[in-house]
Amino acid sequence: MKRTLVLLYGVACYAVFFATFLYAIAFLGNFLIDNAIDAAPGRGVGQAIAIDIGLLAVFALQHSIMARPAFKRWWTQFVPVAAERSTYVLLSSLALILLFALWQPIGAVIWQVDSALGKGLLYAGYASGWILLLTSTFLINHFDLFGLRQSWLYFRGRPYTDIAFRTPSLYKVVRHPLYVGWLLIFWCTPTMTAAHLLFALMTTAYILIAIQLEERDLIRAFPEYASYRRRVPALIPFTKGRRVTGLADGVKQS
Ligand SMILES: C[S@@+](CC[C@H](N)C(=O)[O-])C[C@H]1O[C@@H](n2cnc3c(N)ncnc32)[C@H](O)[C@@H]1O
Numbered sequence: 400m401k402r403t404l405v406l407l408y409g410v411a412c413y414a415v416f417f418a419t420f421l422y423a424i425a426f427l428g429n430f431l432i433d434n435a436i437d438a439a440p441g442r443g444v445g446q447a448i449a450i451d452i453g454l455l456a457v458f459a460l461q462h463s464i465m466a467r468p469a470f471k472r473w474w475t476q477f478v479p480v481a482a483e484r485s486t487y488v489l490l491s492s493l494a495l496i497l498l499f500a501l502w503q504p505i506g507a508v509i510w511q512v513d514s515a516l517g518k519g520l521l522y523a524g525y526a527s528g529w530i531l532l533l534t535s536t537f538l539i540n541h542f543d544l545f546g547l548r549q550s551w552l553y554f555r556g557r558p559y560t561d562i563a564f565r566t567p568s569l570y571k572v573v574r575h576p577l578y579v580g581w582l583l584i585f586w587c588t589p590t591m592t593a594a595h596l597l598f599a600l601m602t603t604a605y606i607l608i609a610i611q612l613e614e615r616d617l618i619r620a621f622p623e624y625a626s627y628r629r630r631v632p633a634l635i636p637f638t639k640g641r642r643v644t645g646l647a648d649g650v651k652q653s
Contacts, residue, residue, distance in 0.1 A: 402554045405481050409550025412485035412492075416545055419492040426499050427584055428525055434499075437592040440506040444593075447503035451594060454501055455601045458494040463609060465490065468616060481553030485546030507593040518589045528583030531569070535577035538567050564621035572636045574614075574627065578606045579634055610634075 422432075429435040440447065464470055465487050475483050512518055533541075540562045542548040552559050569576040585599040610633060617624045632639045 401479075402556070405479060406550045406554040408482055409485045409547050412489040413545055413547050415492045416488050419495050422499060423495065424529060426502075428522075428588075429590065434502065434504075436502065436504070436595050436598060437588070437590050438504040440504045440594075442503050444505055444507075447505045447594065448597065450501060450503045451505075451597055452601070454498040455598065455605075458491070458498055459601075459605050461494045462491055463605075463612060467612070479553075481549050481559070482546075484543070484549050488546045503594065505593040505597070509591040509593060509596050511591075512589040521587045521589045524583050524587030528580045528585075528587060530580075531583065532577050532580030535569060535580060538569060538576075539565060561620075564617070564624060564627075566627060566631070571631065574631050574633050575606075575610060578610065581606060582634070 425431045426435050429437050442450075465474075471483060478486050512521060536544050540548065542551070543562050549559055573579055582603060585602050588595060591599075614624070614628065618628070630639065
């Protein structure tokens with residue numbers, strides 16, 4: 400009975416994630432919905448900025464604190480280990496749903512690209528970001544990242560095995576293709592309003608910090624990660640050893 404419940408819970412959390420993922424495509428691309436990221440403003444600028452920063456902070460804190468191994472060790476005293484990742488995915492999705500629901504557009508167009516070519520290129524960048532993001536999850540292990548593998552193994556009565564350190568295809572070019580996908584999604588837009596710029600700046604800063612934390616854990620878990628880190632750039636292909644890579648790495652490159 401408990402096994403079936405954990406599996407159903409895993410599937411439900413995945414369904415919430417998937418719906419949130421689809422909504423995010425519409426929200427960040429200003430498609431189909433009214434209250435998208437660059438919609439018309441409804442409040443004063445100061446109030447809107449404060450609310451938006453608060454919403455981004457809720458997501459950033461939830462997403463990074465709950466991903467740390469020490470936090471996982473603590474809260475698996477209360478949450479079944481097999482449901483831990485699904486719960487993380489569920490709470491991340493809920494933090495995003497809160498952001499989508501309460502987001503305050505600010506207006507003030509920072510840039511507006513009207514030419515067909517420019518728009519086409521920016522939409523291509525936006526679509527490539529989503530494709531890169533999804534592809535990267537499958538290269539690591541999509542169903543493990545989103546908790547389904549854990550609940551499925553538990554349902555089948557099999558022990559969980561950690562996913563191995565892997566560097567397939569895209570991971571030979573940059574260490575963080577999934578985050579490159581996010582950066583394309585955040586920045587490739589024909590209309591950049593002040594709220595969108597705030598979102599893009601804060602999420603970019605968050606990704607640069609998240610890389611430091613994630614890599615600290617990866618080096619502890621996989622000793623070979625240190626030499627991988629020396630060989631492969633973090634975000635921008637073919638820039639190993641250049642200043643921009645050193646910034647994302649947070650270390651002086653030799
Ligand atoms: C949201 S994914 C992002 C992966 C990577 N930072 C990227 O941008 O493609 C984060 C999870 O991937 C894992 N991870 C990152 N690089 C990995 C690799 N090369 N092999 C296996 N797992 C990896 C991390 O331990 C973490 O649990």
